[in-house]
Amino acid sequence: MRIVFKTDYMQDIRPWKDGHQLSLYLILLALVVVAPWILNDFYLGELTNVLIWAIAGLGLMILTGHTGQASLGHAAFLAMGCYANVILLEQGVPFVLAFPLAGLITGIVGALVALPAMRLHGIYLAIFTMALSILVDDIIVLTEPWSGGVSGKYVGPVSLFGLEIDRWGTPWAFYWLVLGVTVAVTLGYINLLRSPMGRSFIAVRDSEVSAQAMGVDVARTKTMSFGLSCMVTGWAGALMGLYATVFNNETFTVIISIQLLMMIVIGGLGSIHGAFLGAVVIGFLPQFLSISKEYVGMVFGGSSVAIPGLEVGVFGLILIAFILFEPMGLYGRWLKIRTWFELFPFYRKDMFKRQKSYLKTERLR
Amino acid sequence: MDTLQLLISGLANGCVYGLIALGFVLIYKATEAVNFAQGDLMMLGAFIAIGLTNAEYMGLPFLPSVILSIGIMGVIGYLLDRFVIRLMFGQSQVAVVILTIALGFVIRFVAGLIWGHEPHALENPMAGGEVRLGDLVLGMEDVAVIVVTLLLTFGLFAFFARTKLGLAMQGASQNQLAAYYMGIPVKRVQGLVWALAGAVAAIAGILFAAKGSVDPSTGLLGIKAFAAAVIGGFGSLPGALVGGLIVGVMEPFAARYIAAGYSQIAPYALLVAMLIFRPSGIFSQTRVKKV
């Protein structure tokens, strides 16, 4: 076990604990940067997909994991970012501008949506955002002249600083674009968490009354969180559009909203790591299922049959298992494993024992 | 006359929404959690009744199998609480929401495995029957739906207001800790509420499958029942019914009088508007947390 001695305040302020941890993250970064030379196009595409989901997860994590506001409607903001980006591109706005603007517009819309939603607690907010997400499908159909309605839209390659970024033609360039956005968003997130705004998010999440008593304006903080969350989600949506190249009113369904929320729960609410771990699960679950189906088919004979809804069903089961047995998600599990190794052989079972408490009530006591 | 026909079929649909909403409210009142799988439980109840009644499956007589399926769903509700929900005791509302959404996914998946994804209707003695009131011709199923729903709602209302167990359930909902100290067996009460919600879901499902057809994704209709519950204030049983009726009646009229693209969004638009302007529903007043 490494013991870190605190010698000055900077040690708390900088984002890594010590040189050891920093070098681990740098190695990880180096690995993902050189991924295009290591992976073939198929797996590079999958990795790109995982990163895009991770960005979306980071977006929702700000709101749900760190501000405690559950949204069952973030697919609406994915759609918003996707359409804003493409419509701007169609208007001849260069990608360097269109992409940041797409996120910004989504963020502003998100903050506006947040205004009425501010008075809603817990479940009501979840239902509200879910209704929004359902409405998106119809809104896209109704705004056909801009959105292309049911027939949808197509987005071709974009160019950034003279480099052509084509999902199919130059998958490595697209991958680096996504990686760049991922890194930028992650760094911003880290900075947020070590400054007053991020802490006020956490304060609102854990106790609105005492946040207020400490001078945190709860409504404003939630609005900010909504805005930031939607901005990042909008960027993820824009990238999803570029990744899919075609999309229409049925691309960003409420099921996507729910999957996104479930993803960060599985990954671990309230941690940046959780968004990434959850994205890995979401990204590789279909592969994993089809491989294991083939395997089962091989062992028991017979060709592999298509089971409709299998993916979603298995996903639901995984999620139930996590919520019941590991509410801290994959990241929480990882922390336990790491502690076990660090403290070996002194780990005690009750070290992470969950606190028993009664249902947190929002009613009169 | 035409308007009246629309109204009646809207009311019948609304009753089903109302019954699902009733399930939400029951569980919400007792545990302060919202069961997002209530619609899927309804679908499951319908399929169990179909599995028992329809000739292609077991072909049992209608009435016994209806009663049996209500019983089975009650047991399923109880078991869900006993082995899944109860483990969540003490966690946040949102965690329970996510859990029940996942449960819904699983129920849908299982129903699809067993009964396939084709729509099924429940074979029943009322099929094709008519009730004539003057010039008005009403489908027997529609009338049955309305009558059963009204009876059930007021039965439950009386149960909560009058009986000891009902009051205990209310107490358990208002303050788990205090109820616990006062000797109310909070956990047992919670299990009974889930059983009740399962039974109500079965009734809703049977009525729905008798007047139309169900497939595994029918449960998604539960979202409209949210609108109903929110309109009713999420804490009141008659409120849930009234909310359901409002949503149910609104649909056919919106389809008739509003342009095509807009009509199906009416229930959701109403839900959003309700949440913005009167989140506590049309019946109750807001409450604040005490510190």
Place this chain on the structure above:
Amino acid sequence: MSLLEFENVTLKFGGLTAVNDLSFEVEEGEVFAIVGPNGAGKSTVFNLISRFYDPYAGRIRFDGHDLLQVKPSGVAAYGVARTFQNIELFDHATVLDNLLVGRHRHRRTSLLSELFFTPSVKKQELQNRHVVEEIIDFLDLQPYRDKMIAGLPYGVRKVVEVARALATEPKLLLLDEPASGLSVEETTDMRWWIDDIRRQMGITVLMVEHDMGLVSGVSDRVLAMADGAKLALGTPAEVQSDPAVIEAYLGRAA
């Protein structure tokens, strides 16, 4: 002019009058205690100061400002900090982060600069940490500095709440039952701390407390309440021997 003034304040919850035509003043630099049986309306007085409720009638002034003109989050900005009877900490954050939230009213940076963690943000953070570390030292919280609240014992949480309130650098500190649930030793510590908060830091303290030993030990003046109204006001000895107060307590006990 007094630091805090309550003038004929009344608050009703439905049919229940929780605070009834209550007037009192807290002078700068004193320790002022409110006592009274459960349900007397003591916490409600605090919640009125925190602006969680709008009074039905009356005026509340703090340091020359009309408190009724500010929103709940604005009260801290005037220099009022508080603790809660049933501990309201940020459970899934560390002790350090809890105290840093207390620094929120001193925030001078914008969201944008925070996202880039500009030098000005860094400077502010170093300053915040400096203040917070001193409070941690003052209240002996070093062993818990980097621990999550959720895993801490009750007694420590009570102290963390006081620490968080102090981190705001208030003029007036409201303590709602600071010693309830504490052991004898912990209560003694709390007593010295309250003394030091007033003497060394020069902070005015308004507290609700049932432990009469603690009340008479640290407070200059005591307000006794029952059913939302004032029963008696004076030195601890005066209030304890006041017939109306004795009556109220005995009446309840009987």
